Amino acid sequence: MLDELAQKNTPSKLMQKINQILAAISRRAERTKKVEHLVNSFVDVGSLQSMISNYENQVIYGRKGTGKTHALIYLNTKNNINGRVSINIDLRTIGSSQSFYINNEYTEKDRALRLLSDILGNVHEAILETVSESDEIDLSAVVPILDEFVECITNIEICGTIERESQSESNHSNKLQYNLTASSSKGLTASLSETTGSSEKASAKQTRAGYENLRIHFGLLIKSVKKLVKLMPENELWILLDEWGSIPYELQPYVADLLRKVLFPVNGVIVKIATTPMRANFRKTTETQSFIGFELGVDVSSVIDLDEFLVFENNYETAKSFFKNLIHKHALAIDTNNICSLDETKFINHIFTQRSSFEEFVRASEGSPRDAINILSKAAFKAADSKIAIKHIREAARSFYHTDKHNELNSNAEALELLDWIIREVISTRKTRGFLLSCDSKDKLIDYLYDARVLHILKQGVSVSTMAGKRFNIYSLDYGCYVDLIGTQGYPKALLIASSKNNEDTYVEIPAACFASAKHSILELQSYYNQHQTSFSFVNSAKDLTLAVINLNSKKELESSVPDSLLDGIPKNIENKKIDNSIFKPLIFVALIIRKAQNHEYSTGVQITNIINEYLIHESKPKKPNNISRELRDQGKIEKMPWLTLMSKTAGSGNVFCINELWKVYWKEYFDSPPPNIM
Incomplete structure (x- = not known):
């Protein structure tokens, strides 16, 4: 079809039509209403589709924008098409701003119990809706069990003290009255009267002081779930929980523990949980050294990390293959004129000036499909009626970083100041774009920068041979942090410093599982906290972050398009x-x-x-x-x-x-x- 259109249109006119399609690709999976669009645009990477489709409880990790929501919607849709009962719950929609489970006046256990009730309430509604629309499920058999189910999760009792108060009162009166009357006609008369009366009054009052408490009988609830599963097609019930990180962090172990007790023991119930790793808290150790929650690898059989598939530095070929497929499938899903209906490799070759342009696009995306779609949309807009070149990718990445990501950063002054220090310490001083951070370093600002997608984790748990027993995570700065330095002397030489001898640094681009000597790439956060109060100026905006390290040397000439x-x-x-x-x-x-x-x-x-x-x-x-x-x-x-x-x-x-x-x-x-x- 593209060849036919090429004969009818000039090259610039055809590219203009294609770029209009690329600029219109949807940014977020959950904002796309058409389910068929989500299914058609889903991109399988490695063996992801088969991994998430297995019959095991799983946790799916990934940064914001890596496609967790899209993957769950795809899995849910495929399950429903195949006749399975599958429920996809967005945990951000559970409760309200005044919800019981975010009220710190109550215990964590009570709040978590109420949250579980809300989650299971959504399960109940979804099952009822599915059963009502299904011709294969006996509605008359399911409804009574659903009634049992909802009764188990909404049983309220009043807990507290009872106060009783009683009052009594009695009255008695005796009255004697004597009258003597003289009359001319009747003479002298006399009368005597006596009045006696009594009354008693008694009252009692009982006061009950306490609060409403949700009581879930796990044994009865599990029996109800087992009965429901037996009536489902294939004896399966899939429960997909998205945005786990929206649950209050301190409640997550309790909710995880309740899921382990209520759903995990039931054969036929498959639970999938999607979350960002920095916001996940599935397990908590108690004072008695027991734990609350569930254990990854034991109660939940496997963990999928989408970053392992998508980060360019981890696997060049896998990342390129994924993003090539991503662009093509998303374009096809909204292409109403069959302009994009050709082999994906030919399509990519047609929209980018050359292979290095596409590789620059993959690198700029930093393994995030959401970032990739945003950058591609902006680059297609800038390219207008021409192919997308490296200069368009860099301009789009710069624009996306400053107009999208910096807005979130500007709301946290402390995180901005730390990022400014990292940029100068890593890019300006070490001439790299990545660094190692100890796995033991738990820092809320680092987590915030990670959530904001200006820091990216490439590998977790790597070792440095010169520091036995220590484990590190490899971080890289976002492409937008150094895109202005490309073509200048200030541009990072590589990802990390592998070793340093005689004042000569050896750089490495591909992170390995173990480095011979990478201590010069280790970032010590404590030195920042010890010095930043007096040594560093305050940063007001993310737009100012890279200015301190920009070298104003002339930039290298970018490539021209090859005919x-x-x-x-x-x-x-x-x-x-x-x-x-x-x-x-x-x-x-x-x-x-x-x-x-x-x-x-x-x-x-x-x-x-x-x-x-x-x-x-x-x-x-x-x-x-x-x-x-x-x-x-x-x-x-x-x-x-x-x-x-x-x-x-x-x-x-x-x-x-x-x-x-x-x-x-x-x-x-x-x-x-x-x-x-x-x-």
């Missing part, structure tokens, strides 16, 4: 093609032509190698880092390339090469096709 006509004319098997018994000769030839199309007259061996790896070697094939340079150092082989001109050496650059005017003749000879127009 599609040139890329389409390159033989598909160019990496295997031989000319004069050499597989390197055609690669060098085409790489120099691509460089010329990008307005680069001269090229070093390294630059030629980069172009070959970027455009000419298939992603599944090994790259060629050294062989090309060796080929170009052989004077005899250079002389056999009549289209190649060797320039004199430049300081620090080695030989410099350029393609001469004969290249068009040899293009036709080598590839039996007209040479492309690159002017």
